[in-house]
Each structure stands twice: as C-alpha cells, then as structure tokens.
Amino acid sequence: MSNVIQTLRERGLLRDVTDPALEELAGRGPIAVYVGFDPTADSLHIGNMVGIMVLKHFQLAGHRAIALAGGGTGMIGDPSGKSTERNLLTPEQLAVNLAGIKSDLSRFLDFGGANAALLLNNADWLAGYGFIDFLRDVGKHFRMGDMLAKDSVRTRLDSESGMSFTEFSYMLLQAYDFKHLFEKQGCVLQSGGSDQWGNITAGIELIRRTLGKQAFGMTTPLLVDAAGNKMGKSAGGAIWLNGERRSPYEFYQFWIQREDSMVESYLKMMTLLPLEKIAATMVEHAADASRRVAQRALAHAVTAMVHGAAEADKARDASEALFGGRLEKQSDAELRGLFQDVPSVEIPRADLDAGLAMVDLVTRAGLAESKKEAKRLLSQGGVYLNNSDVPVGEDDRVVTAGHLASDTMLILRAGKKKYCLVGFV
C-alpha cells in the first residue's frame, strides 16, 4: 500500500508539512492523526469535507483517525481566518451542534471495527481545567513574541476591530489539545486547513517544550472556487452535509454546477475515485465539455458518499428529468416521483380554483422571499412554468387549472436552475 502522505499529495490534499520526516514515519506503521472541527453549527458543510477526507484517507491506509469536536474551544471562537470577533455559543446550542456533527462524521468514518475512528470532545479536558493551573502548565511555555508574530494574530491586530484576550488565548487551548491527545492517544499528527498552521505549530512547540518529544503537523489547501473564494456557501447559504438542511438533490446540484476549471481538483480531493479513473473522465470531459461528464461523475460520487448511493441515484434522476426539457402533459405519478427529491410545496386546490395570483404562487413556492421580490422576478422574465422556455408573462397573472402540467401539479422554475414542484391537494 502506498504511503498515505504520498496519496494525499497526489490528490491535492496536502499543502504543507512541518517536517518531511512525517512521510517516513507514516510509512513505518500506523500512526494516530487528528483534525479539529468547530461546532459553530449543527451540521458540517463542504468546507469541512477536506478535513474529513484527510481522516478518511488515513483510516483507509490503516492509521488511526481522531475527529476532535471543539466543545471547549467552541466556547471561545477561533480567530483564524476571521476578520471580526465571534459570537460566543451557549452551552445548550453547543450540545445540539456536537450531536449534529457526530452524525455527519459517522457517514464518512468508520467508528467501529478493528481500526475504529474516534470522536472526542475537548470540553472533556478543557472545561474543568482551572485558569490558574492552565496558565502555570501551559501559558508558561508560550512567549509573547511568538504569539504576536502568528499570522492569525497579526492580521487581527492590524485590523479595525482588533482582538480580544479571549480569542488571543485560543491558540493555547488548541495547543493543549494536541498535547493532550499526544499523551493520551499517542496522536503524533494534527492536520487542518492552511489557516490552522499557527495553531498547529503552537501545539508542536508545546509538546517539544514540555515533553521533549517531536510531533508533526500538516495543512490542507482551502477549498476554493475558480475565483479563489473560500467555498462552502452558495446562493441559498452553506452547503451542509446534513440532509435536513440540504436535500441530496440540492447537494447534487451544487456539484453539477461547478466550473470546468475546478472539476478535476474536486474529483481528486472530494471523492475516492481512483486517479486513473479521474484521468479517464477528464479526457472524456475535454472531448465535449458541454456534456458535463466530469461534473456528473463528481456530483454522483460526492452525493453517494454523503447521502448514500440510493439518494445519489434519485438526485441524478430528478436532475435529468428537470433539466431534460419541457415538461407538459406528464402523468401525476411521474411528477409525484420527483416530489420527494426536488424542493416542493403543496397548496390547497381551493386556492387554485379561486384564482391564484402568480406573484403569490412564486412566493409560496419559496422562489422569492417577498412578494416584491416575486414581482421583480416576474417582470424581469425570470419565472418559467412547466419548463417552458418562454417565461410567464402578463397573460399568466392568474394561475388556473389550465397551467397544470399534470392532473394536480405544476413545475415552477426561477432563473435557470431553481425549481419547485407545486402540488394542489
């Protein structure tokens, strides 16, 4: 089996390592690695997937993967990569978030079996640590000069809003996490996004000073789009891994819509498809980019990993039905089949019979946040009925039974890619 570090490098998941000796160490035998996850929401999003994939590759290579939920540090807020002070989470919210994160992670990592992954919560060792003790045990080993020189700190100090002492202390907590895991779990490696470099090296330093041992760190590239912007959010907000917050269909669609220039790197980073397979896919894609072969492969593979193969198939089928062309004179059953997967709403039949204003329909379908926005959409020719290529116009100001695509349903589209199925019951 090839060295996991080599694998990560080939797949574009490796940006930096603190010491090249890591590769040799990982080649000698199983090591334990940890990645921290911030519990700022009750679900992880695709930005977190890079970290998850790193753990996944380590686990597949026979190493021990540790996911660390920042139950303790989440109370503080990591200043890295943030331009302003963060809001503090309440303990109740934190508990909810931790549960959600665990459920997300369990779909990627194997938490059972011989080489089980581990999910730990740093609140378990941070929460009860007294401030005085912490300062004596940990704070003593940090020099102000080093701390102030960290990128994450400097950026913030130079900014308008400055930085609170609380956030400034964050790196000590994360450094201590590493030391704790090093001692209790034999964890010798911490991985994180490139913005974590400072926090990771702080931990390595602490271990060296207090235990006289060497620990390692590595960083991964940030997941970015073609414009170089941090990815994770899109039109409707973050791309969550949790199906409740982002349906498999929407998740699938997100990946279908990726730019050509990025697909290859996403395939390498976000899926487990063999590199040869990816290369072949890219050749096929290059032959006719408009078929979006690579995007389809990407969307299906990632959706299958996050939501399961069955859901990925359904998302693909629904996508093909909707983006296939005009949908009219459909059978109710066919459309009902899509109903589960595509965003949809039900409206009382009586409303339709009474004469439903198009503006209201668009708003109730969730395609516009307010009636005003719906009017705007309509007047700009951005609303389509039953996948017609002609936008609805003045004649369609009132929706009637004549607009239905099947006995009880119609398909509403805003712009090119936002759909909503409407059923009248």
Place this chain on the structure above:
RNA sequence: GGAUGGGUGGCAGAGCGGUCAAAUGCACCGGACUGUAAAUCCGGCGGGAGGAAUCCCUACCUAGGUUCAAAUCCUAGCCCAUCCA
C-alpha cells in the same frame, strides 16, 4: 481614568439639515451569450398595496430633543478602535 477617531444596507465604504430607501465597489438575483461552465454585457437588489403611473410603512447604535424637515444638528447613554496613564 485621559486624549483622539468612530458606530450607515450581507460586507467594505460615501453622505454630514431637504432633491436619501441612502453614491460606489464586492456579494447576491434576473436577462442576453452558452454547456445547469467561465468571461463579458444589460437590468435589479428593505417591505406592503396596485396592471401601471404612483402611494404608504419601516430603516443609517439606543433614548430623548431642536426644526416645517434629521443618517446629517443638540443632549444623554451604550459599544468599538488607537495612543497615553
């Protein structure tokens, strides 16, 4: 505690008594071109009523005040930054 500069739309950032639902940029949403891509161009971007013209309501940290009229002036308070102690 003192001095100075600040708090404006998702962000950045103008405006400093009326013509301000607030310039401009980013982000976002439609449209054209396409391939559910990129780039580019055009339009839009608080809410409600109306087919529309238009009208109404709520908004520039908070609470008061001055004015026919306040994001803009005054008072008090809260918050932030920088420097000094």
